Amino acid sequence: MTTVSGAEPFRLEARGVSIRFGNHLALDKVDFGLRAGEVHALLGENGAGKSTLIKILTGAYQPTGGDVLMDGIPMRLANPQDAQVHGIGTVYQEVNLLPNRPVAENLFLGHQPTRFGLVDRRRMDRDARDLLKRYGLEIDPGSELGSHSVAVQQIVAIARAVALSGKVLILDEPTASLDRNEVLRLFEVIAGLKARGLAIVFITHFLDQVFAIADRVTILRNGRLVETRGLDTLTRTDVVRMMLGKDIAFSGATSVETERPATDLLISFKGYGRKRAVQPFDLDIHKGEVIGVAGLLGSGRTEMARTMFGIDPADEGTAEMNGKPVAINDARTAIGLGFGYCPEDRKADGIFGDLSVRENIVIALQGKLGWFSALTRDEQLEIAGKFGEAMDIRAASLDMPIKLLSGGNQQKVILSRWLATDPAFLILDEPTRGIDVGAHAEIVRTINRLREDGLALVVISSELDEVVAYSNRIVVMRDRKLVAELRGDNISPGVIVQAIATHDAAPDAITEGTAP
Amino acid sequence: MRKSLRPLAATVLIFIVAYGLAIANFPMMASTRVLGNFLTDNAYLGIAAVGMTFVIISGGIDLSVGAVIGFTGVLLAALITWFGIHPLVAFVVALGLAALFGAAMGLAIHYLEVPPFIVTLAGMFLARGAAAVITQDSVPINHEFYSFIAQLYFKLPGGGRLTFLGLLMVAIFIIGAIVAHRTRFGSYVYALGGNTTSASLMGVPVARTTVSIYVLSSVLAALAGIVFSFYTGAGQPLAAVGVELDAISAVVIGGTLLTGGYGFVLGTFVGVMLLGLVQTYIIFDGTLSSWWTKIVIGALLFLFIVLQRLVFAASAPGGKSSEKA
Numbered sequence: 001m002t003t004v005s006g007a008e009p010f011r012l013e014a015r016g017v018s019i020r021f022g023n024h025l026a027l028d029k030v031d032f033g034l035r036a037g038e039v040h041a042l043l044g045e046n047g048a049g050k051s052t053l054i055k056i057l058t059g060a061y062q063p064t065g066g067d068v069l070m071d072g073i074p075m076r077l078a079n080p081q082d083a084q085v086h087g088i089g090t091v092y093q094e095v096n097l098l099p100n101r102p103v104a105e106n107l108f109l110g111h112q113p114t115r116f117g118l119v120d121r122r123r124m125d126r127d128a129r130d131l132l133k134r135y136g137l138e139i140d141p142g143s144e145l146g147s148h149s150v151a152v153q154q155i156v157a158i159a160r161a162v163a164l165s166g167k168v169l170i171l172d173e174p175t176a177s178l179d180r181n182e183v184l185r186l187f188e189v190i191a192g193l194k195a196r197g198l199a200i201v202f203i204t205h206f207l208d209q210v211f212a213i214a215d216r217v218t219i220l221r222n223g224r225l226v227e228t229r230g231l232d233t234l235t236r237t238d239v240v241r242m243m244l245g246k247d248i249a250f251s252g253a254t255s256v257e258t259e260r261p262a263t264d265l266l267i268s269f270k271g272y273g274r275k276r277a278v279q280p281f282d283l284d285i286h287k288g289e290v291i292g293v294a295g296l297l298g299s300g301r302t303e304m305a306r307t308m309f310g311i312d313p314a315d316e317g318t319a320e321m322n323g324k325p326v327a328i329n330d331a332r333t334a335i336g337l338g339f340g341y342c343p344e345d346r347k348a349d350g351i352f353g354d355l356s357v358r359e360n361i362v363i364a365l366q367g368k369l370g371w372f373s374a375l376t377r378d379e380q381l382e383i384a385g386k387f388g389e390a391m392d393i394r395a396a397s398l399d400m401p402i403k404l405l406s407g408g409n410q411q412k413v414i415l416s417r418w419l420a421t422d423p424a425f426l427i428l429d430e431p432t433r434g435i436d437v438g439a440h441a442e443i444v445r446t447i448n449r450l451r452e453d454g455l456a457l458v459v460i461s462s463e464l465d466e467v468v469a470y471s472n473r474i475v476v477m478r479d480r481k482l483v484a485e486l487r488g489d490n491i492s493p494g495v496i497v498q499a500i501a502t503h504d505a506a507p508d509a510i511t512e513g514t515a516p
Numbered sequence: 517m518r519k520s521l522r523p524l525a526a527t528v529l530i531f532i533v534a535y536g537l538a539i540a541n542f543p544m545m546a547s548t549r550v551l552g553n554f555l556t557d558n559a560y561l562g563i564a565a566v567g568m569t570f571v572i573i574s575g576g577i578d579l580s581v582g583a584v585i586g587f588t589g590v591l592l593a594a595l596i597t598w599f600g601i602h603p604l605v606a607f608v609v610a611l612g613l614a615a616l617f618g619a620a621m622g623l624a625i626h627y628l629e630v631p632p633f634i635v636t637l638a639g640m641f642l643a644r645g646a647a648a649v650i651t652q653d654s655v656p657i658n659h660e661f662y663s664f665i666a667q668l669y670f671k672l673p674g675g676g677r678l679t680f681l682g683l684l685m686v687a688i689f690i691i692g693a694i695v696a697h698r699t700r701f702g703s704y705v706y707a708l709g710g711n712t713t714s715a716s717l718m719g720v721p722v723a724r725t726t727v728s729i730y731v732l733s734s735v736l737a738a739l740a741g742i743v744f745s746f747y748t749g750a751g752q753p754l755a756a757v758g759v760e761l762d763a764i765s766a767v768v769i770g771g772t773l774l775t776g777g778y779g780f781v782l783g784t785f786v787g788v789m790l791l792g793l794v795q796t797y798i799i800f801d802g803t804l805s806s807w808w809t810k811i812v813i814g815a816l817l818f819l820f821i822v823l824q825r826l827v828f829a830a831s832a833p834g835g836k837s838s839e840k841a
Binding site: 080081084096097098099100101105106109110112114117118119121160 | 720
């Protein structure tokens with residue numbers, strides 16, 4: 001094995017790893033080097049290949065090409081236990097421990113000290129107490145894990161991973177469900193482990209946290225390595241630009257439709273928010289207007305949509321529709337008001353995979369009508385046929401299960417579902433994700449057509465070029481807060497990137513900051 | 517007090533109050549004779565319930581228990597009475613067959629990912645059917661060894677008898693409690709009931725543990741069948757119908773959470789004793805139909821499920837905002 005001369009050898013290294021799922025190359029010759037005593041952030045949007053790389057490093061996937069090396073020696077990791085034996089421990093966003101068992105058992109399960117073949121509880125509790133003290137936790141090792149806060153559980157998970165592995169610690173979005181103080185506490189723990197010489201991989205969507213704790217960063221996009229660099233040489237804007245795409249023009253021409261007079265106010269949200277989901281925001285939505293929502297994953301975009309649609313109802317603020325106050329406390333109410341919502345995770349939240357295209361189209365309309373005025377099969381066929389044609393849904397038959405359709409066609413079915421209810425306001429969450437390029441353009445055309453028909457739309461998307469192409473206005477989310485509103489000539493992907501990355505002060509380019 | 521201990525405490529409290537009331541009505545119920553019979557009469561149920569406790573803590577269910585008891589009785593009668601095989605050899609055969617049977621169910625549950633309810637339902641039909649294929653009649657077991665064991669007891673002051681069968685059940689409960697609370701295997705059983713995904717990520721041998729749990733349940737059911745054959749002195753293919761449901765009731769009344777993850781082997785003992793108490797009381801009363809036993813058990817079961825719901829619902833982790841609506 002050759003080691004790079006002069007450079008400090010890597011503790012854990014992935015050399016040119018590739019992995020292919022069917023026809024899809026999920027990782028394409030990615031290099032990743034982790035040093036002892038560093039916190040290394042791994043960044044990338046959804047589908048960039050972050051979690052795939054992590055699964056290779058933890059033995060959950062086997063790469064189809066390339067090597068994984070520990071201290072310069074190639075290893076074969078057949079499963080997560082293998083990785084643990086080699087010294088790699090992982091802590092996930094959702095604590096993968098046993099809330100029903102005592103803390104001590106969670107620390108030592110599978111390795112409990114025994115005496116005469118029986119678990120030596122007293123010793124286990126003592127060891128647990130000693131171990132947790134090093135992490136600044138003084139809790140009863142005999143207490144149920146589930147009785148503690150997520151932060152404490154997270155630290156217990158880290159303690160277990162470090163105790164069992166000891167060389168590399170992979171933290172997969174450990175802060176996603178923690179509040180600010182808990183994050184600080186976790187950071188102290190991470191800093192302590194770093195000082196002890198552990199090599200730490202830190203995955204998060206929160207840029208502030210990356211800059212607060214990480215030494216170096218590796219950015220992935222579309223399964224490829226963009227760059228690995230020291231954070232001291234990077235700005236927030238650099239990082240966001242690398243995550244979203246290098247070739248974003250900063251002063252590019254905008255193709256946003258000329259602004260309509262904001263006379264036809266449809267819905268107005270004031271101080272609308274929900275604890276732990278999205279901070280209070282103000283948003284006026286007009287007829288015939290598309291509002292783009294930009295922001296990194298986890299910035300509160302989806303939470304905002306779910307709050308507006310009443311799935312996770314707001315706990316503060318007011319909503320007015322056509323000048324009258326409305327209380328949107330569940331999705332049924334929202335549908336009754338003429339709202340529609342196409343969720344981000346189409347497979348889990350959008351389609352009914354085993355039902356036919358026809359049934360998938362009429363289901364929201366049927367729900368709106370109620371069960372006592374059932375649509376006959378002929379009526380269903382007529383409605384489905386109408387939208388099938390209007391939306392150009394390509395299916396062999398309207399009676400085939402929707403799961404057999406391509407992603408783009410599924411998306412069109414879900415759009416049809418809402419259009420069948422004759423909505424006034426549609427929320428689309430990542431409508432073009434996982435859809436091939438041709439279908440992309442069609443969805444964008446559809447959005448434009450709906451706008452011309454007088455619908456109000458809120459479209460959440462990570463595809464900045466697209467958002468710019470169809471939005472009249474763009475609101476930017478960061479850290480669960482609506483931080484900026486861009487309109488008119490000020491809109492370009494570059495400006496959006498800047499708004500996402502900006503730490504505190506609003507840059508000049510933003511004409512209307514609505515941050516509270 | 518730990519939250520998970522509350523249902524158990526409630527069971528113990530209810531048992532004490534119920535027993536106190538029973539004694540107030542029928543002072544004879546305090547006698548060692550009644551107490552001794554408690555143990556003997558419920559020995560087979562208790563032994564089967566120990567296995568069921570492990571199964572339920574792991575998040576599963578075993579519906580084949582009663583059928584395995586019935587099959588074991590018939591098998592023993594056939595081997596001993598028809599073929600003249602020594603009972604001890606017959607026991608080894610019965611326990612060995614039960615172990616294979618349990619292993620097959622465990623393998624199907626783990627590798628075919630079929631819910632335990634379905635697999636053990638199939639097991640129930642198989643075992644009950646196999647018993648009826650051997651014979652459709654009641655076959656008496658007449659062997660010196662049988663009369664010897666059946667008559668084996670310590671005399672208690674007051675005329676009660678602490679039989680070998682009763683003591684065997686107590687021993688199984690004590691061993692079961694040690695295995696559940698003091699061995700790695702025990703902690704794996706709780707881990708499976710808590711969260712199978714977490715358990716496997718934490719390195720719990722999920723396949724081996726699942727198979728072991730169902731082997732344990734079937735072997736204990738066969739042991740219950742052996743005890744039952746001592747108790748009745750015969751093998752009968754329709755014996756012990758529905759015992760699995762009594763066992764499940766005893767486990768739940770004893771404070772084990774039906775959804776898995778929490779429970780106590782010794783709680784099941786109190787559960788079995790509570791069921792026995794209800795039965796004995798109704799016999800003492802004499803005017804009540806024996807079906808009242810079922811009604812009381814039903815009411816108790818309902819009470820405990822509601823109680824567990826209240827105790828555990830308060831602590832259930834709140835839904836995440838991004839959870840599917």
